[in-house]
Each structure stands twice: as C-alpha cells, then as structure tokens.
Amino acid sequence: MEPDAQSVEVERMLEILRKTMPFQMVSDALLRRIAALGRQERYERGAVLYDQGDKAGDIYIVISGSVEHALEPGINARRPVQVLGAGDVFGWAALLEKYPHRLAKAVVMDVAVIVRINGDELLRLLEADPDAGDVVMSRFATMITRDYTVPDLIAQMRGIHRKMHSQDIQGMNLTLYRILQWIKSPRPYLMVIGIALFLGTWYLFVEVWKLPRFQEMPGLTVVLKEWLNPNPVYGLSLYTAEYYKHIGVSIWRVAQAFFLATALGVPLGLFLGWSRKFKEYVFPVFETLRPIPILAWVPLAIVMFIATESAVIYLTFLASFFATALNTMLGVESIEESYVRAAYCLGAKKWQVFRHVIVPGALPFIFTGLQISIGVAWFSLVAAEMVSGQYGLGYVINTSYTMVRYPTIIIGMITLGAVGYVTSAMVRILGDYLMQWRVRELALGGQ
Amino acid sequence: MASRKWGGTLFWRGVLSIAVFLTLWEIGSLSKVWLKWEMFAWLKEMLILTGWTKNYLPWIGAIPAPTEVLVAWGKVIGDVGYWHSWYMSCFRVLGGFIAAMAIGIPFGLLLAVNRTAFGIGFPVFEVLRPIPPLAWVPASIIFWPTQELSIAFVTFLGAFYTIVINVIGGARSIDTRYFQAAQSMGSSSWDIFRRIILPGTLPSIVVGSAVGMGITWEVVVAAEMISGGGSQIGGTSGGGLGFFIWNSYVGGSYEQIVVGMISIGIAGFLSSELLRALGHRVTPWLRLR
Numbered sequence: 001m002e003p004d005a006q007s008v009e010v011e012r013m014l015e016i017l018r019k020t021m022p023f024q025m026v027s028d029a030l031l032r033r034i035a036a037l038g039r040q041e042r043y044e045r046g047a048v049l050y051d052q053g054d055k056a057g058d059i060y061i062v063i064s065g066s067v068e069h070a071l072e073p074g075i076n077a078r079r080p081v082q083v084l085g086a087g088d089v090f091g092w093a094a095l096l097e098k099y100p101h102r103l104a105k106a107v108v109m110d111v112a113v114i115v116r117i118n119g120d121e122l123l124r125l126l127e128a129d130p131d132a133g134d135v136v137m138s139r140f141a142t143m144i145t146r147d148y149t150v151p152d153l154i155a156q157m158r159g160i161h162r163k164m165h166s167q168d169i170q171g172m173n174l175t176l177y178r179i180l181q182w183i184k185s186p187r188p189y190l191m192v193i194g195i196a197l198f199l200g201t202w203y204l205f206v207e208v209w210k211l212p213r214f215q216e217m218p219g220l221t222v223v224l225k226e227w228l229n230p231n232p233v234y235g236l237s238l239y240t241a242e243y244y245k246h247i248g249v250s251i252w253r254v255a256q257a258f259f260l261a262t263a264l265g266v267p268l269g270l271f272l273g274w275s276r277k278f279k280e281y282v283f284p285v286f287e288t289l290r291p292i293p294i295l296a297w298v299p300l301a302i303v304m305f306i307a308t309e310s311a312v313i314y315l316t317f318l319a320s321f322f323a324t325a326l327n328t329m330l331g332v333e334s335i336e337e338s339y340v341r342a343a344y345c346l347g348a349k350k351w352q353v354f355r356h357v358i359v360p361g362a363l364p365f366i367f368t369g370l371q372i373s374i375g376v377a378w379f380s381l382v383a384a385e386m387v388s389g390q391y392g393l394g395y396v397i398n399t400s401y402t403m404v405r406y407p408t409i410i411i412g413m414i415t416l417g418a419v420g421y422v423t424s425a426m427v428r429i430l431g432d433y434l435m436q437w438r439v440r441e442l443a444l445g446g447q
Numbered sequence: 448m449a450s451r452k453w454g455g456t457l458f459w460r461g462v463l464s465i466a467v468f469l470t471l472w473e474i475g476s477l478s479k480v481w482l483k484w485e486m487f488a489w490l491k492e493m494l495i496l497t498g499w500t501k502n503y504l505p506w507i508g509a510i511p512a513p514t515e516v517l518v519a520w521g522k523v524i525g526d527v528g529y530w531h532s533w534y535m536s537c538f539r540v541l542g543g544f545i546a547a548m549a550i551g552i553p554f555g556l557l558l559a560v561n562r563t564a565f566g567i568g569f570p571v572f573e574v575l576r577p578i579p580p581l582a583w584v585p586a587s588i589i590f591w592p593t594q595e596l597s598i599a600f601v602t603f604l605g606a607f608y609t610i611v612i613n614v615i616g617g618a619r620s621i622d623t624r625y626f627q628a629a630q631s632m633g634s635s636s637w638d639i640f641r642r643i644i645l646p647g648t649l650p651s652i653v654v655g656s657a658v659g660m661g662i663t664w665e666v667v668v669a670a671e672m673i674s675g676g677g678s679q680i681g682g683t684s685g686g687g688l689g690f691f692i693w694n695s696y697v698g699g700s701y702e703q704i705v706v707g708m709i710s711i712g713i714a715g716f717l718s719s720e721l722l723r724a725l726g727h728r729v730t731p732w733l734r735l736r
Contacts, residue, residue, distance in 0.1 A: 190566025198571045216589055277460075284461035285468045291719070292712035295669040296689070299696030299704045304509045382579045383669040394582070398673070401585030409585050417578035424577070 010035060013115060016063050019087045021143040025135050033125055038115040049091070049106040049114075056093040056102050058116040062086050065112025071104045071148065078149035083109065092144055094119030095137070097156040123158060218407040226407040234405035236396065236412075246412075247419060249391040254377050254423065257313050261320030261373055266366060269328025274358055279329075286325070294319040294380045298387050308388045315384040320373040327372065331365025332358055364438055367431035374427045378420040393419070473514060475507030482508075511702040516709075519702035528691075532707075535687040536671070537714065539595075540663045543602025547659060551607045552652060555614025560644065565615075572611065580604040580666050584673050598670045598687075605666035606659030610652070617651025618644055650733060653726030660722050664715040668692070688714065 013035050017023050023031060040063070043049070049060065052072045060067075064086050071080040084090055093103050126133030137157040144155040182188060199220055205211050207219035226232050230239040237243060272279045272286075297315055305311040335358065343353045385394025393416045400408035482491055482503055491502075499505055511519075523529040558565045558572075583601050591597040625643050634642070671689030686694075688711045695703035727734065 186563075187566050190563060191570040194567035194569075194571045195574065197567065198574075213590055213592065217586070280457055280460040281464045284464045288465060288468075288712075291716040292708050293665040293668045293715065295665055295672065296692055296708040296711045298669075298672065299692055300510065300701075300708065302696070303701055303704075304506045378577075379579045379581070379665070382581045383673075386581065386584070386669075386673055397582050397585055401588065406589065409589075413578050413582045413586065416582050417574070417576075420579070421577040 009040070013038060013040065013063065016087055017061065017115075020061060020089050021147065022089055022136050022139045024139065026132060030125075030129060030132055034117065034122065035115075037117045037121050037125065039117075040113060040115050043108040043112050043114060045108055045111055047108045049108065050102045051105045052102055054102040056091070056096075056100055056119065058091055058118055059089060059094050059122065060091040060106070061115040061117070062088045062090075063113040063115060065108065065110040065114075067112055067114075068107045068109050069104050069148075070106075071150070075103055075150055075154060077151075082148070088147075089140075089143065091116075092140055095123070095140055095158055096154070097158050099154065103150075103154075218410050223407045223410045227411050234400070234408045236400075236405075236408050243415075246391055246393055246396050247415060250381060250385070250393045250416075251419065251423070253309075253313055253316060253385075253392065254374070254381055257316035257381070258320055258374055258377050260313075260317050261324050261377070262370065265321045265324030265369075265373070266328050269325040269366075269369075270332055270354075270358060270362065272325065272329040273332025273362065274354065286322075290322050290326075294376075295383045298384060301384075302388055308390070311388060312381070312384040312392075316377050316381045319376040319380040323373040323376055324366070324369045327369025328362055328366050331362030331369070334365060335361035364435055367427075367435060370427050370431065371424060374424050375420075378416070378423070382416065469513050472507070472510070473512050475504055476510050476512035476515075478508040479503040509701075511705055515702045516705045519700065520706045520709075523703065523706060532686070532688045532691040533710065533714065536667055536689065536711070537718075539598055539602055539667050539671075539687060540660075540718065542599045543667070544606050544656070544660060544663050546599070546603045547606035547610055547663075548656060550603075551610035552614055555611040556618060556644065556648065558611070559615045559618030559648075560640070569615075572608075576608050576612075580608075580662075581669050581673070584670055588674060594674055598667065598674060601670045602663050602667050605662040606656070609659040609662060610655045613651045613655025613658070614648055617648040617655075620651075621647040650726075650730050653722075653730060657719060657722050657726065660718055661715065664711065664718070668711060 014028075014031055017031055017035055018026075023034065026034070038061070043065075049067070050056075062084055067084045067088075067090065069082050069084050069090050071077045073080065090104070090106060091102075093099050093101065123133075126136055141155045141157050144150050145152055203220040205214040206217050207221060226234060227237050229237050232240060235242070236246075268282075272283060294315055297318060298311075301311040301314050302308070305314055339357050339361065340353055343357050348356070381392070382394035382397070385392040386398040393412050397409050397412040397416070400406070400412060479502060481487060494505070501508070503509065554568075558568050580601050583604055584597070587597040587600045588594065591600055621643065625647070626639060629639050629643055667687065668689035671687040672693045688707055692704050692707035692711075695701070695707060
C-alpha cells in the first residue's frame, strides 16, 4: 500500500472515530494515538465476530457495512437485537468492570470494514491522560445504557488508575497530605522557635542568671526532674498514683457539673427563647443573678451544701449553667421567624415546630455555649478546689503553695492546662461532628 | 421596646418575677422558724426520712433571708471599711484591666499583622491559655514582691487572653479587598494600619474588653479570697469585696456574705454597662446598623 493511501485511510478512520459516541470529546492528539492502536479489518457477510461467553479482548468500531448485535437474554436489555452501522461501537464488554466475557453475539450482515482496538491497550492509553480517560469511560457507560438499553448495574466501566493529584486525595490520604503541607510551611519551625524561646527564657532567667524575682520561682529543670522522678521529692510526679487520683477527681467533678448544667441549661434556654411570656417572667431573675461572679458564691455554697464535694460541684455547675442557658436562648432567638411561620402554615403542631425547627435551629449556638461552658467549668473548678475541697488539681496547686512545694505548683498548672485543653477539644470535635450538616449547608449557600 | 419603660407590661412582669423570687427566698430562708411549727411536722418527718437532720429546709434554708440581708446592708452602708472594699476591688480591676488592654491590644495586633510573630508567639499563647488564671495565684504570690501586685497580675491574666484572642480574630476578619484597594491607591503600611486595621479591629476590641471585664471581676474576687485580702486598712473589711465576703464567712455573719455578693454583682454590672457605653462612643458607625 502506498504511503499516501495509508494516510488517507488513517484520516478516514479518525473522521469516523470522532463521530462515535465514546470518542466525541477527545482531543485530536489523543484520538490519533487511539487510532494508532486500531487494526482495520474486512469481514465477509455471515462472519461471526464473537459469540456470547467468549473471552472479551477487543472493542470494535464499524467503519462501513452493518453488523447484527444480539445481547444475551439474561441481561434484560429492552432492545436486545440491533443492527449497527458506520460509527457504531460494540464489543464494549472488553471495558466492563465485572464481565470479562462477551455478552452478545455479533454477526456481519453486509461486507464490513471494522477497526479493532484492544481493550487493555486502550485503557493503558487513557490512564496516561486520566481526565480525558474519565470522559471517554463515562461516555462509554452512557452509550451502553442509552443505545444498547442495558441496565446501569452492568455498565460499570473499568476504573482509570491515576497518579496521586493534590486535589483528589481523600480520607486518610488527606490527613497525610495536610501534615505534609504543614511540615513544608514555616509554621512548625516558628512554633518550635516560639516554645524554645519561652522555655529558654524561663530556664535562663530562673536557673542560669538567677534574676532578682525569678530566682524564687521553680526552674524548668527542677520541675521536669520532679515531674519525671519515680521518687519525687515533693510527693507528686508522673509515677505516683496520687497524681492520677487528683486528675481523676477534677475530671469527675467537671463532668458531673457539665452534664448537670447541660441537662438543665439547654431546656431552660430553649424555653426562654421560645416563649416570650416565659422569658419576661423568668429572665429578670436570671439577669439579676448572672452578674454575681461565680466565685463570690464560694462561701455561700459552703454554707448551703454541708458536704464540700457538692459545694464544689455546685460552683462549677453554676458557671456552666449560665453560659449554656444564655447561648441556647440566643440560638433560639437567632432562628428566622419565617421558618417558624412556614412550619405553622404547613400545619405543624406546636410540639413539631419545637422538635423540628427550634431545637435544630438552636444547635449551633448550643454547641458554642457548651464550649464556653466547659471552659468556665474548669475556671471555677480551680477556684472552688482552691478554697474548699480535697483532692483535685486546684487543691494540689493551693496546698503545694502553703506547704512550700513550689515545683508541684507548676506541675499542677501544666496538668490543669493540658487536661482542660483536651476536654475542650473533645467538646469542640463532638460539636463539629454533629454540626456537619450546617457546615455543608453553609458551603452550599456559598458562605 | 416601648414596654420597657415604667409601667409597661414587660416592666411589671420583671418586677413580679423578682418579687416572686424574693418571696420564695424569704420563705425558704425562714424555714428555720416555721419548720418548728406544729402544722409542718409532716414536712419535717419527710425530710428526716430522706436523711436530713437539720431543722431547716435543705440548701435554701441555710441562706440568710432577704430581709436579714437588707438589715445587714443598712449596718455596713455607713461603714468606711465597706466602701474601702469597693474602692480596693474597683482599683484592682481597673489596674489589671488597663494593663491587659495596654499589653493585649498591641500584642494581638502584632500577631495579627506579622506572620512570623504569629508563628512564634501564638503557639506559646495557646499553650498557656488553657491554664485558668486562678491557677496562677500561688505562682504569682511567689513571684511578685507585694500581694497587691500579685492580685493585679492574676486580674491582668484574666482579661489578657480574651482581649488578645478578640483582637486577632477581629483583625483577621477584615475584608482583604480593603487592603487591596488601599494598596492600589498607594497607601503606606502605616496608613493601612491606622485607617483599616485599627478601626476594623475596634468592634472586636470592645467585645473582647466587655467579656474581659466580666472575667476580671471573677478573678479579682477569687484572688482576694485566696490571697487573704492584701493590705488591710481599718475595720474588719479593708481588702476588697472578695475579702469582705471571705471575712464575713470566717466571721460567721452570713448576711454580709450576701451583701458582698450583691455588691460585686452591682459593681460588675455597672462596669460592664460603662464599658458598653464607652464602646458605643468609639464605634459610632456601628450604631447605624
């Protein structure tokens, strides 16, 4: 064959390929590479290209002539038998995910010129350009369901394997990716510098230069030695059971107060926000009591609750309760009036409005309130434990001072900060998790 | 808000609400009197069944009645020591608060404006922030030479974190387009700072200081209680309202505890209102909304 005739042939093949359903959107460059995979063949009338159940290897594109394509009955195609002409693509079973065998019988009706492309080779070519490959594969799927009336379930195309791209990393990979990005940014190094500066200043001021007021403070190495000492000088370190008992007692108190405050504060806040009358009758008392600092309650709480334990819990509860109730109320008031009206117009009962409009509408504010609430709970717990109570981190700090165990004060402070941080983070993560719907809604609204 | 004025429904409902609250408080507190009466013997027996052996109602019965509180208040209102407590607490709150503003606002602005400063300073700030201010009390007493300074330091810490966080948040929430517009019209960095960052952050500074003021009152009371009042000038109560309360508790005059609590409530409320009015004045453009 003369070169000129060959290139004419290729041009004709490209012309046909460009019109086929799967390859319509493909760029010329890629189309040429696809065409290069093709082997053009001529078949006489009555030739059987493949039968049902054969192993599927190639896909076929009709250049001229016609082919009868009969799908096996088990597939439940609406039109199982079709006559295919120029530009039709068949033999697509070679690209299906679950059926590596032929689902149809293809018999040549008129003398036909057909291009055969190996499915595996085509897939490999498409993987080199995954974005275009996805388009081709999804157009294959559309063609199979639309033109061959095959159920969606069968038209599952083989996947395009792609190299990792930053924009389509998901799940675990996303976390890994973020960590990598974080390490690449200057932030972790600045953070290390910042903390090193802080600790270095502490160390130098107190232990090396012994500056006037600083030398009485416990130094960095003294605190660390004490903290990591199996036989602590002042009786409290990571190795003593007492240390964990103090932590446990503090957490248990905060937990009790926090749950009590949530159980009482959220309903009160909901009713305050929901019923104007209720608010007008109850809110003035609430507002009269609220400016009194929680810590001013300490002596009264000791008098009221004979047991110190309940006095401490009461004080911790009180701070959380005000924060939770107030935020819940603000949350209800932030709900757009039209939502409530719409629900009533559609025939919702009072209870239904409360359950399906008021409560979910106030939830974001409630969780903000809970975050504040856990913070103030620790704040007032420390004060309550310092003034009264036995065990607990606040108690540790205060008794360490009176008994001149200065390093233990710092151990108590750091522990308190860490435990407080962890509990706040837990509340925040829980809130974020439960509020995913809202974030999604905001994202959809474009905010 | 027409009904908020004298004689409106809202007003009377509020009055009624507080009146009912006070009456219930009075009745509850006086249970030490009426629980002895013959006609309430059944109630007492029920309480004994639940394990309550005192001759008053649980919790509420231990609190002095409003009338007793009023009487006690009448006694101390002429006392110099009482007013000195007010003065001391207000002085400490103001001192700590102004220090927190003076250090917190520039610090917050620095972190908000400079990325490197933020990278270095913010992690340390975040590590220290979860430690409640009151946990600093003993360390602060060790460090500072006078008790007055140690109380002021703890008070300062209480407001400092809130102000810094609010300043950073406020500066970060400024629309980037303002900076771009200003830069494209040739403003210097100082102009941007003076005309965009400062006014843009001001509302958050106001909010932050209002919240910080509340915390300051919380902290000052506790600090006075824990550290034992600081300088004592004359009478039983010379060291601030927190010490006034603590002293009343130690001295067993429970009515005075409530007097002290209410006084602090009033003081806190007044300072918050003052701050709100001040904030209103410095951010006049927000009033239009």
